[in-house]
Structures are given as C-alpha cells and as structure tokens.
Amino acid sequence: MSEQTPSTPGPSAPDASPPVITEESLKQNRGFLQQLTTSVNWRAGILIPFLSVVTALLIGLVIIVLSGTPLSEALEAYGALLQGSVGSIKAISETLTAATPLILVGLSVAIAFRAGLFNIGGEGQMAIGGMFAVFVGFSFTGLPLIIHLPLAIVAGLIGGAIWGFVPGVLKAKTGAHEVIVTIMLNYIAILLVGYLLKSSLFQREGRSDPVSRTIEDSAAMPQLLDWINPSMRIHFGLIIALLAAVFIHWLLFRTTTGFEFRAVGANPAAARYAGMSVARVYVMVMVIAGALAGLAGGGQVLGVLERVTPGFTAGVGFDGIAVALLGRSNPAGVVAAAVLFGGLRAGGQQMQVSTDVGLDIISVIQALIIIFVAAPALISWIYRLKTPMAATQISKGWAS
Amino acid sequence: MTAAVESYEVTGRKSKILSRSQIRKARISGVALFLMAAVIMLVLVPAVSGVSTFGISTVTDFIQLSPISVPSAGSLWILAGVLAFLGASQFMRGFQAKTTIFLGMGFGVFVLAMMVWASAGQQFSLVSMLVATVARSTPIALGALSGILCERSGVVNIGIEGMLLGGAFTGVVMGSILGGWIGLIAATMTGGILALLLAVLSVNFRVDQIIIGVVINILVLGLTSFLTSQLLIKNPGLNDAPIFPAIKIPVLGDIPIIGPMFFNQTVIVYGMFLLVGLTTFFLFRTRWGLRTRSVGENPKAADSLGISVAKVRYLSVIYGGMVGGFAGAWFTLGTVGRFDEGMTGGRGFIGLAAMIFGGWNPIGAFLASLVFGFSDSLQQKFAVLDTPIPTEFLAMAPYLVTIIVVAGLVGRARPPAADGQPFEKQ
Numbered sequence: 012m013s014e015q016t017p018s019t020p021g022p023s024a025p026d027a028s029p030p031v032i033t034e035e036s037l038k039q040n041r042g043f044l045q046q047l048t049t050s051v052n053w054r055a056g057i058l059i060p061f062l063s064v065v066t067a068l069l070i071g072l073v074i075i076v077l078s079g080t081p082l083s084e085a086l087e088a089y090g091a092l093l094q095g096s097v098g099s100i101k102a103i104s105e106t107l108t109a110a111t112p113l114i115l116v117g118l119s120v121a122i123a124f125r126a127g128l129f130n131i132g133g134e135g136q137m138a139i140g141g142m143f144a145v146f147v148g149f150s151f152t153g154l155p156l157i158i159h160l161p162l163a164i165v166a167g168l169i170g171g172a173i174w175g176f177v178p179g180v181l182k183a184k185t186g187a188h189e190v191i192v193t194i195m196l197n198y199i200a201i202l203l204v205g206y207l208l209k210s211s212l213f214q215r216e217g218r219s220d221p222v223s224r225t226i227e228d229s230a231a232m233p234q235l236l237d238w239i240n241p242s243m244r245i246h247f248g249l250i251i252a253l254l255a256a257v258f259i260h261w262l263l264f265r266t267t268t269g270f271e272f273r274a275v276g277a278n279p280a281a282a283r284y285a286g287m288s289v290a291r292v293y294v295m296v297m298v299i300a301g302a303l304a305g306l307a308g309g310g311q312v313l314g315v316l317e318r319v320t321p322g323f324t325a326g327v328g329f330d331g332i333a334v335a336l337l338g339r340s341n342p343a344g345v346v347a348a349a350v351l352f353g354g355l356r357a358g359g360q361q362m363q364v365s366t367d368v369g370l371d372i373i374s375v376i377q378a379l380i381i382i383f384v385a386a387p388a389l390i391s392w393i394y395r396l397k398t399p400m401a402a403t404q405i406s407k408g409w410a411s
Numbered sequence: 412m413t414a415a416v417e418s419y420e421v422t423g424r425k426s427k428i429l430s431r432s433q434i435r436k437a438r439i440s441g442v443a444l445f446l447m448a449a450v451i452m453l454v455l456v457p458a459v460s461g462v463s464t465f466g467i468s469t470v471t472d473f474i475q476l477s478p479i480s481v482p483s484a485g486s487l488w489i490l491a492g493v494l495a496f497l498g499a500s501q502f503m504r505g506f507q508a509k510t511t512i513f514l515g516m517g518f519g520v521f522v523l524a525m526m527v528w529a530s531a532g533q534q535f536s537l538v539s540m541l542v543a544t545v546a547r548s549t550p551i552a553l554g555a556l557s558g559i560l561c562e563r564s565g566v567v568n569i570g571i572e573g574m575l576l577g578g579a580f581t582g583v584v585m586g587s588i589l590g591g592w593i594g595l596i597a598a599t600m601t602g603g604i605l606a607l608l609l610a611v612l613s614v615n616f617r618v619d620q621i622i623i624g625v626v627i628n629i630l631v632l633g634l635t636s637f638l639t640s641q642l643l644i645k646n647p648g649l650n651d652a653p654i655f656p657a658i659k660i661p662v663l664g665d666i667p668i669i670g671p672m673f674f675n676q677t678v679i680v681y682g683m684f685l686l687v688g689l690t691t692f693f694l695f696r697t698r699w700g701l702r703t704r705s706v707g708e709n710p711k712a713a714d715s716l717g718i719s720v721a722k723v724r725y726l727s728v729i730y731g732g733m734v735g736g737f738a739g740a741w742f743t744l745g746t747v748g749r750f751d752e753g754m755t756g757g758r759g760f761i762g763l764a765a766m767i768f769g770g771w772n773p774i775g776a777f778l779a780s781l782v783f784g785f786s787d788s789l790q791q792k793f794a795v796l797d798t799p800i801p802t803e804f805l806a807m808a809p810y811l812v813t814i815i816v817v818a819g820l821v822g823r824a825r826p827p828a829a830d831g832q833p834f835e836k837q
Contacts, residue, residue, distance in 0.1 A: 074634070078641040129621055187818040190569060190621060194760050195810040206803035329629055336622070369640040374633030381626045386616040 060337055062390050063383035064351065071376040075368055088368040095361020096354035102361070104236060104243040108315065110353025111245075112137070114252040115307035116331025117349050118259050119300040121340040123189075125263060126296040127276035132178060132193025133304040134328025135200030136171040140305025141312045142204055143170030145319045146213070148226030148312065159229040163313055164251070164306065171305015172298045174200065179297025183290035189297070197328070205321050213319070223319040232314035248310035253346065255303060260342040262299075272296055304328065326374065330356070333377045336384050352377065437501055440514045444498030447521045451491040455524060459483040459531035466536040467668055474667050483531035490524040522789070529798045540792050542671050548777075548784025549683045549745070550575060550755075553738030554762020555769060555776035556683075556690055557602070560731030562771060563694060564724045565707040565829040566613050569624025571735050572759025573631035574602040578739020580635040583750040584643075586652030586743070594652055595679075595740050602736020603729050605631065610728040614721050617833035628759075636752045643750065654748040655679060679737070679745040683777075686734060690773045703727050707827035710834040720834045735759070757810065764813040771826060779816070786812050 068089070075085040096106050116133040123130035130136075144167035151159055178192040207213045208221035215224045235250075236243040263269035274282040275292045283289050308324060316323055334352050338344030359373040383390050390396070463483045468476045497517050501510065526535060554571045561568035578598035586594025605627055612618045643650040655677040664674040673684075694700040705713040706723045714720050742754050761783050768782070769775030790805035 074637070078638055080641070129625075131625060181814070181818045185818045187814070190625075191760055191763060191817045192814055194757065195813050198757050198810045199807050202803040202807050206801050332625060332629075367641075369637050371633050371637035371640060374629060375637060378626050378630035378633055381622070381629070382612070385622045385626070386612050386618045388616050389612075 058396075059387045059390050060348075060384055062394055063337075063380050066383055066390065066393065067376045067379035070379055071372055074375060075372060080368060084366060085368065088362045088366040091362040091365045092355070092358035094358070096358030101240065101243065102357060104245045105357035105360075106350065106354040107249055108244045108246070108353070109356040110349045111248045111252050111314070112307035112311050112327045113330055113334050113349035113352050113356075114249075114346055115255055115303050115310065116327055117334030117338060117345040118255055118342060119303035119307070120331045120335035121338065121342070121345050122259055122263065122272070122303070123296055123300045124335055124340040125276050126272040126292055127279065128182070128293065128296055128300075129190050130175070130178075130193055130297065130300045130304075131190055131332065132174065132196050132301070132328070133307075133331045134324050134326070135193070135197035136174040136301045136304035137308030137311070137324045137328050138197075138200040138204050139174045140167040140171035140308035141319050141323060142207060142213075142223075142308075143167050143305070144230075144309030144312045145223050145226060148230035149224040151230075152227055154227075154229055156229045156233075159227065160232070160313070163226070163230040164309055167305045167309020167312070168302045169305070171308060172302040174305065175297040175299075175301015176294065179294040179301075182297070183293040201321070204319070208319065208321060215318070221321050225318045226313060230313055231317065232310065244315060246310075246314035248314040251306065251310065252349075255306065256342040256346050259303075263342070268295070304331070307331075330374075330377060333381045336381050437510055440510050441498050441502030443514065444494050444501055444517045447517060448491045448494035448498060451487055451494065451521070451524045455528040456484055456487050456491070459487065459528055461532040463527045463530040463532075464534040465526075465530065466534055467538050474665060476667050478534065481527065483527055486527050487524055490520050490527070493520055494524075525793075526789075529793055529796050533796060535792070535796065538668055538671060540788050541668065542675075543788035543791065544781060544784045545672050546676065546680060546745075546784075547787045548780040549680050550738045550741045550758050551762045551765050551783050552687065552777045552780035553683050553734055553741070554759050555765040555780055556686055556773055557731040557735035557738065558763050558766040559694075559771055559773055559776060560690065560734060561606075561609075561728050562766070562827055562830050563707045564703045564727035565710060565827055565832060565834070566609070566724055566728050567620040567624065567831040568606075568609065568728070568731060568735075569621050569763070570605065570609055570627030570631075570759075571624075571762055572755055572757065573624075573627040573629075574605050574732055574735030575739040575742065575755045575759045576628075576635055576753070577601045577605055577631045578736035579742040579754060580631075580638070580739075580750050581736075582740040583652045583743035583748070584649050586748075587649050591653045591655055591744050594744050595737070598740035598744070599733045599737045602739065603733040606729045606732020606735070609732065610725045613728075613833060614724050617835065620831055620833075632753060635750070639750065639752055650749050652744055652748045654746065655744055677745050679741045682737065686737075687773045687777045694773070704827070707829055710829050710832075714834070714836060720836070724834075738762075761809055761813050764816045767826075768816045783809055783812060 072085055072089065075088065076082050080088075095102055097103055116137065119133055119136070120130050144163045147163040147166040148159075151162070154162070174196060177196060178187070178189045181187040181192055182189045205221060208223055213223045215222050232246040232248050234243065235245045235247065261269075263272065271282065271287050271292055272295075274285065274287060275289050279289050282292075307327065311323065311327075312319055330352055334345055334348045337351070338346070338348035355373050355376065359370045362368055363370045461483060462480045463486070464478050464480045466478045468474070494517055497513055497520075501513060529535065554575060557571050557574065558568050578601050581601040582594040582598035584594075585597035609620070609623050609627060612623045613620045639650075657675050657677055658681070660674040664670045666674070694703065702713065702718050702723055705716075706718060706720050706727075710720045713723075739755070742758075743750050762780070765776050765779040765783055768779035769777070786808045790802075790808045793800065793805050794802045
C-alpha cells in the first residue's frame with residue numbers, strides 16, 4: 012500500500028515536513044486541488060481564512076446597521092454573539108454541540124470536493140438519515156443501549172447513503188450534474204419527511220401536527236458533561252464526528268481508494284487513462300458523502316432533538332459547504348472550521364434572544380466567508396498582501 | 412449505437428440492424444410503456460365511474476364553448492390500449508431513433524389518463540389549468556433565459572435561484588413604496604448587481620463558477636430572510652405591493668383556449684415572450700450573438716481574433732442577471748404582491764434544467780419550461796380535486812421531472828464547449 016500512497020504527504024501528517032511553496036510554484040500550481048494536496052502553508056491555511064472571517068463579520072455589522080439597527084445595538088449584538096459562543100462553559104458546550112453535525116456534513120462536502128464533485132445535498136441526506144435513525148430509535152423497544160444505539164446510528168448512515176447513491180449513480184451513468192440532482196433531492200426529501208411525519212407510521216399518537224414519536228432512551232446518545240451541569244447538551248456524537256474525521260483523513264491520504272478519489276478529482280481523464288473506474292469512484296464518493304451527512308442527521312436526532320419535526324436539519328447541510336471550503340477540504344481544517352461555525356450558530360442563537368438582530372445574518376456572514384475563502388485574491392487585494400493566492404477551482408462545467 | 416450509424420452510411424438507407432444498446436433501450440422503453448398501461452388498467456380503471464368533464468372556457472370568455480364530457484372508464488380503456496400498442500411495437504422492433512419521441516408521447520397519454528381519472532364525476536377546468544401553465548412557466552422560462560445568456564458566453568450560472576429571490580424581494584419593497592413599475596425596474600437592477608458579483612469573481616478572480624453561484628443563493632436567501640425579519644415584519648407597508656393586472660389583447664384575447672393562455676396575461680408574461688424572441692434574434696442573427704457564442708465555445712480563438720473575452724462575458728452575465736431579476740418580480744408583483752422567505756422554491760434550478768432540456772436555445776428552453784409549468788399547475792389542480800394521492804407526492808412532480816431531464820433520459824444536449832472554464836489571457 013505504501014507504494015500507492017501519493018508522493019505528496021498528507022497535510023497534517025506529523026512526520027512530513029511541508030514542501031516549500033514559492034511564488035513560482037504557486038503560479039504553476041494554479042487550481043484548488045493542487046493547493047489542497049500539497050500542504051498547509053500559513054498564509055493559505057491560516058491568514059487568509061482569518062482575514063476572511065474578520066472581513067465577513069465587519070460587512071455583517073454594516074448590513075445590521077443599514078437595516079435600521081443603531082450601531083450601539085449592533086455592537087451589543089456582536090457582544091452577545093461572542094458571549095453565546097465562548098463566554099462560559101455552557102456556551103462552549105453549545106458551540107461544540109452545534110459543531111458536531113457541521114463536522115460530519117463538512118466532511119461530506121469535503122470528500123466530494125476531493126473527487127471533483129459538489130455535494131449540495133447535505134440537507135436532504137441529513138433529513139433522510141434522521142428519519143431512518145428516529146424510526147429505529149422509537150420502533151425497537153427493550154433493547155440494551157449497546158445494541159440499540161449503534162443500530163440507530165447505522166440506520167441514519169444508511170439513510171444518508173441511499174440519498175447520496177442516487178446522484179452518484181446518475182452522475183456516473185448519465186453524466187447528470189450532481190449539483191442539480193442533489194438540490195432536487197433536497198426538495199424531495201423535505202416533502203417526503205413532511206408526508207411521513209403525518210403518516211401513522213411516524214406521527215406521535217394524539218398529535219395532529221407533523222411530529223414523530225420520541226426515541227427510546229436506549230437509542231439516545233450518552234451525554235458527555237451532564238455530570239457538571241444537566242443542561243450541557245454536548246453528546247457522544249461529537250466523538251463519532253471526530254472519529255469520522257480521522258477515518259476520512261486515513262481514507263483520503265493513506266489508502267489506494269483515497270488516492271483514486273483525489274486522482275479522479277484532479278483529472279478524471281488522466282485517472283481513466285491510468286485504469287481507474289471514474290464511474291465507480293463517483294458512486295463510492297457520493298455514497299460516503301451521503302453516509303456522513305446521514306450520520307449528522309441521525310446524530311442530531313439521537314443526541315439533541317430525540318424526535319423529528321419538519322425542518323429539523325436547520326440549514327446545517329448548507330453550512331457544511333462553507334465549513335468544507337473554509338477548512339480547505341482537509342479533515343483537520345474541517346473540524347476547526349466546524350467549531351468556528353458552531354460558535355457562530357450558538358452565538359447567533361444568543362444574539363437573537365438577547366438583542367433584536369435576527370439569526371439569518373449568520374448565514375449572510377457565512378456566505379461572505381465562502382466568497383473570501385474561494386477568492387483569496389480578493390482578500391489579498393483588500394489587505395494589500397504580497398502574493399495573490401490561486402482561486403478555487405473544482406468544477407469542470409456540465410460536460411464533465 | 413455506432414454499429415447502426417455505420418450501416419446507415421454504407422447502405423444509404425435506414426438500417427434495420429440495431430446495436431445491442433439500441434435493442435436494450437427499445438426493450439426498456441417498451442416495458443415502461445407496458446407498465447403505464449398496466450397502471451391505468453389495474454389501478455385507475457377500477458377507481459372511476461361516471462363521466463369526466465373538462466371545461467374549455469372561462470366565464471369571462473367572449474366565445475363560450477360547452478364543456479366536453481367523456482365516459483371515464485371507457486376513455487381510460489382506450490388510453491391504456493394506445494399505451495399497450497405503443498409498448499408492444501416498441502418491444503418488438505423499436506422505433507429506433509424515434510424511441511424518445513414515442514416514450515414522451517406515451518408519457519403524455521399517461522398524464523391524460525391521470526387527468527381523466529382525477530376528474531371522474533367532477534368538472535376539471537382544462538382552460539384554467541392551461542392558463543396557469545403559461546403563468547407558472549414564466550419564471551422558469553426567464554430563469555432558463557438568464558442561464559442561456561450567461562452560459563453561451565461560457566459562465567455557468569447556478570445563482571439564478573438567488574437572482575429570482577433578490578428580484579422578488581426588492582421588487583416588492585420598491586413596488587410598495589413607488590409603485591409596480593419602479594418595483595419591476597428595481598428587481599431587474601437587483602439581478603444585474605448580483606450578476607456583477609458573479610462576473611467580477613468568475614472573470615477577474617477566476618473563482619469556481621459553481622461555488623459563486625451557490626454562494627449567491629445562500630447570500631440572497633440569508634439576506635432576504637434577515638431583512639424580512641428586520642424590516643418587513645416591523646413595517647408591513649413595505650411588503651404590500653400592487654399586483655400587475657392581466658391585460659387582455661383585443662381580438663386575439665377572444666380566441667377560445669389560446670386567447671386566455673397567451674393573450675390575457677400580465678406584463679411579466681408578455682415580457683417573457685418578448686425576451687425569448689429578442690434573445691433568439693440577438694444570439695443567432697447579430698454580430699454580438701456570434702461573438703458571445705464564439706467566446707462560449709472557444710475563448711482562445713475568439714481572443715486571437717481580437718474579441719475581448721472579459722468584456723463579452725461581463726455583458727452577457729449582467730444581461731443574464733437582469734433577466735433573472737425581472738423573473739423574480741413575477742413571484743411578488745406578478746402573483747401575490749407580498750414576499751415570503753424562500754418563496755422561489757427551487758424555480759431557478761428548475762430553470763437550469765429547462766435550459767439543459769432546451770439545448771441552450773431560448774425557444775427550446777421556453778418549450779421545456781412549458782413542460783415544467785404544466786407539471787406545476789397539474790399538481791396544483793390535483794391537490795384541489797379530491798384525489799387520494801398525497802399532496803406532498805404531487806408537489807414532488809416538478810423536481811422529479813427536473814432529475815429525469817438532467818439525467819438525459821430524454822436525450823442528451825451539448826453545452827457550450829467552454830462552459831464553466833475561466834479564461835486567462837496568455
């Protein structure tokens with residue numbers, strides 16, 4: 012296996028010294044994938060993302076003020092944002108709770124990026140995964156935790172994998188662009204969840220609104236910090252998400268399969284010429300991506316919500332795109348970016364509660380972060396940095 | 412595929428020898444047609460009784476036509492028979508190159524059977540559904556047109572959904588303050604500004620066009636939701652715009668069926684017809700169109716002939732964005748006069764599918780958007796009629812049709828060759 016390991020070392024491999032990146036090599040290596048497969052240099056990996064976040068927050072402040080909120084109240088809102096994300100142990104617990112599904116969906120988008128695919132279907136994959144998990148969670152009774160919980164988790168994983176298989180196989184067999192197919196599957200998943208929650212199979216007895224039955228205690232994720240304070244919602248799903256990040260890192264950078272994924276992402280034609288089955292890679296990657304997002308949906312149901320309601324995914328599937336881009340599709344980066352976005356989410360809740368500023372501004376800030384991260388030259392231009400970074404390039408048009 | 416084409420070239424007449432993949436395709440479509448016939452015979456026929464009545468004029472029509480009534484069960488048997496015949500011929504020898512057309516016809520017959528089934532014992536207003544079809548295909552056709560303008564110059568525009576939503580929002584806000592026409596202009600400008608963002612990032616900064624498109628969608632969804640909660644809920648007066656009335660064109664509007672469909676609509680629908688015509692003319696009959704298409708097909712060659720790739724792309728993308736913003740006005744100024752979060756509901760993406768279905772051609776995209784508009788208005792009608800199909804499944808129809816279209820199951824179209832590729836002047 013060591014022979015097939017790519018010559019470029021994994022970004023966070025402890026024993027690998029990062030190759031020197033000069034201005035010259037950057038010019039040659041235009042393109043996202045080359046950048047990603049080389050290494051984290053401090054400018055690309057830390058300075059640009061940091062400045063992106065700061066700039067996005069500043070623009071967000073301007074938008075809040077322009078929408079008619081006085082500056083003092085806007086600053087107060089940002090104070091609440093900070094307070095709600097890192098202000099106390101409870102706030103940190105909330106941040107990590109919000110980060111848990113973001114890590115998994117971020118990994119889902121990231122592994123697809125590595126293979127040159129764009130998975131916007133996180134939202135639908137999460138929803139279907141959540142439905143599978145809740146079904147196993149409430150329909151089996153009397154099982155011990157050690158059997159029931161893994162069963163429910165695997166159910167969520169399978170649900171998401173099914174929802175990822177469809178765009179994968181359509182891409183492989185017919186060339187249907189995964190962006191449109193995954194978005195359409197998001198809408199179909201939302202409608203399907205809406206229908207199922209009103210069916211006798213899922214709907215809670217005695218309720219007329221769409222809400223599923225509550226999962227059994229034996230299917231609930233164990234709480235991690237409830238011995239300090241019972242209101243700490245951080246749960247075992249975080250450990251699963253971190254294990255998934257380690258697994259994806261191993262898969263991408265230490266296995267033949269991962270090498271194939273990256274080769275197909277870098278150049279499908281060359282990969283095909285080298286004897287790899289591009290179609291098989293597309294299906295596999297989308298199944299893995301769907302499984303990760305399904306795990307995120309299942310984790311939310313089993314760890315936080317304990318039941319399914321319409322819209323329980325709460326846009327996490329889309330935030331995963333920002334997480335993957337900010338984390339440069341690197342598992343370690345994804346974890347860091349997910350914690351940051353979890354902080355924005357948890358802090359945003361606090362902001363909405365204690366001031367008049369709506370939570371939706373957070374998604375505006377996230378969109379701005381993606382713009383700056385995807386166009387590093389913009390940040391370099393704003394802050395007069397020396398070397399303009401190469402722009403992000405993953406897709407190859409409709410025909411690919 | 413290749414075998415059949417080669418023998419055609421050798422003998423000079425249509426070949427009967429089919430390649431293995433052609434036989435397989437013929438067999439599969441034959442089975443599909445048989446299945447549709449079986450569904451009609453086994454599921455739909457036992458569920459109907461009485462007559463199905465189709466209304467073909469509205470109360471305001473100049474010429475009143477009496478509704479058509481057909482016996483439900485009898486017509487279902489006939490339609491099933493037609494499907495079975497098509498399926499059998501397809502299975503035995505296939506229609507060769509015309510397989511797709513016959514499959515489409517078969518599907519049309521099946522939809523007709525569904526309509527007969529749904530309206531058994533009730534009256535189904537055919538003409539109001541057709542009017543709704545044209546109205547509902549308007550934002551889809553305009554979205555597709557927006558995509559065509561961008562993509563003919565080689566810039567993929569996934570952000571149409573965001574442009575629609577942005578146009579709908581500013582349209583309603585400006586329309587509430589300054590009237591519908593100003594709202595329409597504001598919507599168009601909003602689309603143009605969002606397109607400018609796409610143009611700057613894709614042409615100057617060479618960012619991945621699909622990422623920018625997705626960002627535009629997330630940005631506009633977040634921004635409009637934020638402003639709805641901050642501004643519109645506190646000031647309901649800003650979310651109450653006048654709706655454009657339907658304008659009836661004299662004489663033409665009095666033609667039965669066609670009149671209400673095409674000649675008694677709002678200015679936005681007429682604008683769509685005009686834009687489809689103008690875009691076709693400009694793209695295929697003017698120097699500007701030739702330049703745009705050459706930049707989309709081969710920017711290097713265009714550049715070497717002295718065409719400024721960046722300028723052509725900027726202009727095309729901005730025009731496309733303005734069309735997208737104009738389409739957004741349909742959701743607020745053209746229908747309900749108020750804005751709701753995420754009210755476009757994926758129409759921008761369906762527009763992209765219409766663009767692909769229509770082969771990056773304005774007329775084709777318009778015809779494709781009629782298919783989507785039809786499935787959209789049919790599900791609305793079925794939801795009103797008392798059918799046992801859950802409304803959620805009916806609402807899935809346009810999304811499923813989109814997947815079928817982009818999967819190329821109804822034939823493959825070729826995108827502009829340089830679509831999605833940033834151009835760097837050497």
